[in-house]
Amino acid sequence: MLTPVNAELLRALADPLRLRIVCLLARESLCTTHLVEETGARQTNLSNHLRVLREAGVVEAEPCGRFTYYRLCPEAPADLATFLGGLAGGRSGASVARRPCG
Secondary structure (H helix, E strand, C coil): CCCCCCHHHHHHHCCHHHHHHHHHHHHCCEEHHHHHHHHCCCHHHHHHHHHHHHHCCCEEEEEECCEEEEEECCHHHHHHHHHHHHHHHCCCCCCCCCCCCC
16 A cells, blocks of 8 residues: 655645755755855745745754754655655556446
């Protein structure tokens, strides 16, 4: 049986800027200043997006002096990959199951 993925995770990744942030954090931990430089977003807008990503369990924050560094939680993309792989695996070359009507 396929375990459903957290809807908050999908909602968090549905926004183009949040997806861009996740892609950047997949490479390295970055502070808000770096993310502003990389995305061109305003700091307040970026902070709101980072809050959504934190609440969905996609990123973690780590204070470091005056700055806060963000990193990708490895479980989030792994859970999503497992879920999507399970969806795709049910369709691999086999005929699609069909319920009879009526």
